[in-house]
Amino acid sequence: MRWALIALCIAVDATAFAQTPPAGGHVTGDADFADAPVPRQREQADRRAARNLKILQRIGALPPASELAQVPVNDLQWPLRPVPGFDQFDYHGTKYFVDHDPRYPGFVQDYTCGTRTYDLASGYNHAGTDYYLWPFAWLMMDQGVVQVVAAAPGTIIEKDDGNFDRQCAFDGTSAANIVYVRQDDGLTAIYMHLRKGSLTTLPVGARVAAGDYLGLVGSSGQSTGPHLHFELRDANGAVVDPRHGECNAGPDRWAVFQPYEDPHIDTLSTHSAEPDQIACGVVNGANVDDAANYKSVFAPGDTLWVFASWRDQRNGEVTNFSILRPDGSIFEQWDFDLASQNLPSPFYSGTAFDWQYALPANAPAGEWQFKAVFEGQTYVRTFEVSVIDAASAAHARSQIGTNATRCRPASGQALPGCSP
Template sequence: MRDSIPARLAVTALACLGLASLPATARQPDGGGALAPQDAADHVSEALDRRLAGEAAANIARLRAEGRLPAAQAGVIPKVSGLQWPLSRGQTPGTDWHGISNFVDLNPTIGQLRDYTCGTRTYDTAGGYNHRGVDYFIWPFSWMLLDQGAVEVRAVAPGTLVGRADGNNDRSCSMNAPDTPNYVTVRHADGTIARYLHMKNGSVTTRPIGSAIAVGEVLGRVGSSGVSTGPHLHLELRANENANAAVIEPHNGACNTTPSAWAEQRPYRQPAINRLSTHNAPPVQPSCSGTTMPGTDVPNFRDQFNPGEKVIFLAAYRDQAYGELSEFRVLRPDNSVFTSWNLDTAAVPGAQPVYNASYWYWEYTLPGNAPHGLWQWEARYQGVTTRHYFRVGNSTQAIPDMKGLIGAWFEPATSGQGFELHWLNDEQVLLFFYGHHDDGSNFFLLAQRWGRFDFNQEVEFELYQTTGGRWTDLDPAQIQRPGWGTARITFVDCETAVAELDGIDGSQVLNLERLGRTVGLSCD
């Protein structure tokens, strides 16, 4: 279950008054919580191990008999390498909504723990189980993310599909749950095996056994099926398909001196803010209790407030530790500072020295004369600035001439990203996005929307990609326009806009500026 951190800690009068001229000072959270040590864990029983191994062995034998799978090379010691990250965001917002709760237990003695760094970020059980994999949990609001299918499970290495199961309950919340995970098993070219366990019901790949699996291919989505105490992926690497085959710990460290199996091994701790959000009431995240299944989270999200109302500001972390300062600011629509404060958990009564996952929230009351418009909730942590936008009051204002918005809108802080906007027939707007993938390659999106809108009104566009085109011998029948995601755009005035993008490639906020105006057209 999730640990509760002391709530209703001191609230300063400065916060309630909204004074902004004083420097940021430490302020205790009004409440919070954390992922408990027993959350996001599992048990791969000997019976399940034999079942997974038997299925894989039978399928491998059949594929070899059909000439579809080469035999393992004699004398070659299996050692998978070049592994890629196993998670990615889906069609809902949220990049890197993850953390790691457990690594492989390298100490075979029950009651004595040792992870690859010689630490104890792992577990075993009184029943004789040593944890054999890496547990990647999703956070915050993990049950909500599970229900949304928000986080995808991707193949860490290329191989052949040799086992899978789906259709099982995905809301297990106990070590006593039925031993029926939804899973995928992949055999790599060197004979090693990867097991991906506890996936969401209905999400497992439907590709047939024997299919070639590409690195990075989506295999399913994170769930909590089988013996599981919360939504997570259990990634388990084994030397071969046999039951009780040697476990492979892919990380290199002081207590595992074999070379890292990762293409780029991530640090043992990766402190980051997973999410900033605003709420109208403290969030509720259900806990596991016995064999009962939890309800969904009740985040109480809210991004629209009126002057005089209470706003709850929440920051959710992974790998947060003592001595790591977070600096917070709330900015008015004109970018002046409404209030600011900082946090070091070393000063919070009852806080632990380090958390796999934690969240904290602060309550502020907006003054009765709070300016209407788009506000910012901003955090700087570990050298990274994260922002969340919310609105106060009704600040919409009619745009005199929609055609005056025509032109290029770009993000000065990044290179080569922005929109081209066109207005047609006094009712139709066309939007073209120009950007780039994380690997640097360009990509383009388009959107179409009918209807006028106002300044400071959030306008949502459905974005689509175009595939199947070519320079010569164009065949219109080959053109496809799959959905990419959404853009929520607020035109603040004729020169500035804010765009919040959520789609296949991730989510981000662009603070746009007008590149130029069309002669003879004005939206003023």
């Protein structure tokens, strides 16, 4: 037994690699992806929603209350969905939860009695949960790659579109693009900060199923970055936190349980130059986006930037990275621990770091792998090294089509999504 333990220790030790400091990085700070409704705008929207609800009830356009009682509480589906073709592992971080401490300012308590929430001197206690786009939030918002979808079946009782969506500040005037859904469970779901012009064409009074499109993630209203503020209210207008915990006696309402900390790698990618994550999508009045500098086809001798983004990363959670040649041999291998960055907090809801390597002149052509192992999960992103120049290789690939094999089955029948 003793020998077995020693052998195990050696085996574990053998998987630890030297830490290579990142060339650069970015973590989500307190002020990033924060929000607050403008009281006047929100009161007006609430009033319109209440009025529409009354009208819809009067004309019998909502399910009767006797049916509502039958709806289970754990019926909420995930309110975000990437568009078809989105090829990263994930696309979001979770920033702020509901503040259960009615005092303000500076008295905060999330559902676990932790502090991942906020309040303001104005008396606002954060009333929803914020899911932000990560790691290139403004680029992802402008590309429209993440949709907001209904979390539960219900009826649209209010919507407001056309409001500016790159404010980046709490200026006291910016109205948010917003959708209210009176759910069949009797709660009202409020989807806030949607992208300008992206709201569903369904009118007030229309029915939606769970998963139906409501709009795109945006940053309209008082919002410092693209995110969805998802809020639930009961029939009396009281805030409902869909997460159960020591500081929220209410039931967990998610169909799939969402942990308080959910450490994952969101993205792995390769780049021609260091990616630049921007704080605000406007500079000097002009719209700007994150400079991702994506590149997937390299030539021997090129500079290779590799980039990883995480959600809910904590000091001590080690990521093991490797870059593998086409034959599976190791080109580079290193470990990364957030603790190495000596940051003010041991935990961040969103983190991103990059490393720079020079591909040698004799780098073998073929499909390489950028691989990460984090919290027991393996993530792989492939890239190509081509002996012909990168532009020609990309052109050749586009002519062949990456789905060429899948799209030409032996039966000769075209598969869905394939040209005949």
